Amino acid sequence: MTVVGGGVVGLSIAWQAATTGRSVAVVDAEPGRGSSWAAAGMLAPAGEAHFGEDPLARLNVAAAARWPAFARDLEEASDSSVGYRADGTLLVAVDHADRQAVDDLLRYQLELGLDASRLTASECRHLEPLLTPGVSGGAEFRHDHQVDNRAVVRALLDACRAAGVVFVSDRVRGIVTRRGRIERVDLEGGGFRATVAVVLAAGAWSGTIAGVPSPSVPPVRPVRGLTLRLRAEGTTGTLARTVRGAVHGRHCYLVPRNDGSLVVGATSEEKGFDLSVPVGATAVLLADARELFPALDEYALVELATGLRPGSPDNAPIVGRASPEGLVVATGHYRNGFLLAPVTADAVVALLDGAPDVEAFRPFTPERFGPERAGPTPAEAGAR
Ligand SMILES: Cc1cc2nc3c(=O)[nH]c(=O)nc-3n(C[C@H](O)[C@H](O)[C@H](O)COP(=O)(O)OP(=O)(O)OC[C@H]3O[C@@H](n4cnc5c(N)ncnc54)[C@H](O)[C@@H]3O)c2cc1C
Incomplete structure (x- = not known):
């Protein structure tokens, strides 16, 4: 074949x-x-459950349950680590409207039977002390994990x-x-x-x-997305788990890797088969990530990568x-x-x-x- x-x-x-x-x-x-x-x-x-996508959400839950065995078999077959981490994910909101949006999404996720729980601002900062004091609250998704792509x-x-x-x-x-x-x-x-x-x-x-x-x-159709890769410098603190943010109506995420580096994402644009790096969208993404996680200023920017998501x-x-x-x-x-x-x-x-x-x-x-x-x-x- x-x-x-x-x-x-x-x-x-x-x-x-x-x-x-x-x-x-x-x-x-x-x-x-x-x-x-x-x-x-x-x-x-949970983090990718969107209103009106119930069948996809159910497939995604089954897909997540399949990963631990797949990762184990792949690591054995390749004799290398795939960086599977089961620390869970924190979704945090910044302003009042973001908090409302997070609560609405949470309600939908709970209706779907997804494992998610509401957190106060201080509970968010207890889990991730380096988050901005401006966080207004959030949610925890214990079964949203990660691999090093x-x-x-x-x-x-x-x-x-x-x-x-x-x-x-x-x-x-x-x-x-x-x-x-x-x-x-x-x-x-x-x-x-x-x-x-x-x-x-x-x-x-x-x-x-x-x-x-x-x-x-x-x-x-191609949906362009950008991620930034950052390296921790010196004694910079990092995150213990993936943090997704609702920031003034926009979305971003910070994914910590085992080596102390961070992946920050992502933009979403419909520009055909164009893989160039957009200055405006990159600036907005970085500003949102810094607002959530001020320690980002101590990181070194290593790479900007664009890819084309296959959208249906x-x-x-x-x-x-x-x-x-x-x-x-x-x-x-x-x-x-x-x-x-x-x-x-x-x-x-x-x-x-x-x-x-x-x-x-x-x-x-x-x-x-x-x-x-x-x-x-x-x-x-x-x-x-
Ligand atoms: C910024 C960004 C962040 C993302 N984050 C996540 C995430 O956190 N979690 C997640 O699950 N998904 C994430 N995704 C989505 C995920 O990356 C894609 O859904 C996935 O990579 C699609 O895999 P694929 O193999 O279908 O496509 P691709 O990885 O794009 O591979 C397609 C391959 O086809 C080849 N090809 C093209 N034309 C031909 C041809 N004519 N003949 C032969 N080969 C050809 C290309 O060279 C390419 O290697 C993200 C995507 C982006 C862009």
């Missing part, structure tokens, strides 16, 4: 498929360097190689079919790869592969069989690609094994969008 795209989703599928005895190739010119490289690695079923990607690359996955350093131009079945994929470099099964996992570019019949083209029309993943025969789509993971990668890999392997469908992904099949498709054209995607 051939996996088109080596981000966290494609690599997780390739690894799991190879460990069950399949012969697997991943085609990607820059595996691991897409959205998966820019991400923060939060595994956040880049450590996960590196571990997946190693685990794939150890399991015999072949890496083809190229981009897929198109899928070629014969009598309704997949025959090969053509590569941009001029070659081709004979294959009868293709997993389309090219993130935000998944709608741009030629030869996919229009009803099967996943309607994904309902913000949920698109996973399932599609025509022609032999095609499985695994994309549209938007804000939750790390959280959802293990359960997506399980589902895709089950489909490849012949399962008629996978219950957890029934609400998220490619057919749910009907014949109207909103994906970019290959020409638009050329601006990568």
Whole structure:
């Protein structure tokens, strides 16, 4: 089988498929360097529960429960740490309106049965003493954990190689079919790869592969996001857990890593396939993060990374069989690609094994969008 795209989703599928005895190739010119490289690695079923997204929230809870075993297996297979941390997450509000918004969200999360509890301002500062005294209150999500996204990607690359996955350093131009079945994929470099099964996992570019019949083209669009990576200098204090903030109607988060560094995120902009770093949005993000956590001034700014989240029309993943025969789509993971990668890999392997469908992904099949498709054209995607 051939996996088109080596981000966290494609690599997780390739690894799991190879460990069950399949012969697997991943085609990607820059595996691991897409959205998966820019991400923060939060595994956040509660923090990412948004009004009106109940089926996705339920999938996210199941996905979070799958992570500890996935992390353990991946660490064993790659002989490296993926930085899984189960410290929980604190959501804090700054002004009165932010507090109201946090309370409204909390009510919805509790209705969904998510593990969340309301905290006063002093309880927030007791948990994280370095937060600004201006915090007006918040909530704790004990089951929102994190991994180091880049450590996960590196571990997946190693685990794939150890399991015999072949890496083809190229981009897929198109899928070629014969009598309704997949025959090969053509590569941009001029070659081709004979294959009868293709997993389309090219993130935000998944709608741009030629030869996919229009009803099967996943309607994904790129949603640009920026994270900042910061290093602690000297005796700078850090956070004990991930902190998400509602700051004057905007959102930001600070994710502490085991080595004392911090990931600050994230912006969200619809600018097509443009990966440049926006000055205005970066300044606002940094100002909000500093307001929450004044000790940020003692950190050194190491890197700004942008990535393109694969957004779908309902913000949920698109996973399932599609025509022609032999095609499985695994994309549209938007804000939750790390959280959802293990359960997506399980589902895709089950489909490849012949399962008629996978219950957890029934609400998220490619057919749910009907014949109207909103994906970019290959020409638009050329601006990568
Ligand atoms: C700023 C930011 C923060 C985020 N934070 C989180 C978070 O905390 N938690 C979380 O769960 N998610 C987070 N996400 C979302 C997560 O990063 C994505 O959902 C996830 O990375 C998607 O994985 P993917 O494998 O589908 O796509 P990608 O990682 O983008 O990988 C797609 C791959 O396909 C390849 N490709 C493209 N076209 C072709 C082609 N024609 N042929 C072959 N290969 C091709 C690309 O080179 C790329 O390597 C964040 C995203 C961003 C941008």
